[in-house]
Amino acid sequence: SxxxxxxxxxxxxxxxxxxxxxxxxxxxxxxxxxxxxxRRNLAAAYKFFCGRKMEDDFTAHRADEDTEATYRVLMAELDMYAPGVQEEPDRVLENDMDFLAEFSKQNDNVDFAGRIVWKPLLGADGKPLLDKDGKERKFEAFNFGKYRGRSVADVLRADPGYYSWMMTGDFTFNTKQVLTRIRLKGFNK
Structure with missing residues (x-):
């Protein structure tokens, strides 16, 4: 509420x-x-899906052991939500990398910080345009500042100084990497 x-x-x-x-x-x-x-953390997931306390099986905050615990949680999730185990179709997980990646998606971020996002490409009628497979066509757009909602590629062409400003600004390395990839893609067209 x-x-x-x-x-x-x-x-x-x-x-x-x-x-x-x-x-x-x-x-x-x-x-x-x-x-x-x-709680919604690894220890809580481990207890829920694996039926054991994480501290009984692992040393806290060790990358290798956290990875093993995460793997065990994923395997238990796949078992719990397997076809034939769940009665409700929307509670079934396919043991398929593409399906799980799409199911895990929480947003349309292009970079991890969410400064650049995927936006649907709209037709003249205002409806999303579809590709040959029937999926929405999308473009990278700024998600902040004066160019919020505008195509990153278009902005970089119209205002090349914006790239320099972002590259010297307080943005994550990942955001700068994504921005550079988009810029280079524009040069290669």
């Missing part, structure tokens, strides 16, 4: 001219309680 319902209610109150002060309310959010009580 605190992430969607209450902000929407506050907007509606203000739109209706009602000045309601939510700071005086005690807002109880079941989702926040759930996330705080049911």
């Amino acid at each position: 605190n992430h969607f319902d209450i902000p929407m209610l506050a907007e509606e109150f203000l739109r209706a001219g009602i000045d309601f002060d939510f700071s005086k309310c005690r807002l109880i959010d079941a989702q926040t309680i759930f996330h705080k009580m049911e």
Whole structure:
């Protein structure tokens, strides 16, 4: 409720001219309680899927052992959500790299920081254009600043100084790497 319902209610109150002060309310959010009580980290996943405490099997914060624990969690997830094990079709995971990669996707970020994102290429009718396989065609767009929503390639052509500004700015190395790849792709066209 605190992430969607209450902000929407506050907007509606203000739109209706009602000045309601939510700071005086005690807002109880079941989702926040759930996330705080049911941890979402590797140790919690290991206990849930493997039935054991991670500290009983591994030394904390060792990359090799964290990798082994993550592998065991993934194998247990594939077993738990295998076809024939789950009754609901939307709770079935295919043991397929492409399927799992697509299923794991949380956003349309091109870079890890989310400064550049994939946006659908729209036709004159405002609907997404599709490729030969029926998937949406997409382009890389800035997700911040004065060029938010604009094609990175177009911006780099129209304002070459923006590339230099980003390369010397406080952006992650990954963002700079992605930006450079897009720029080089533009030179090769």
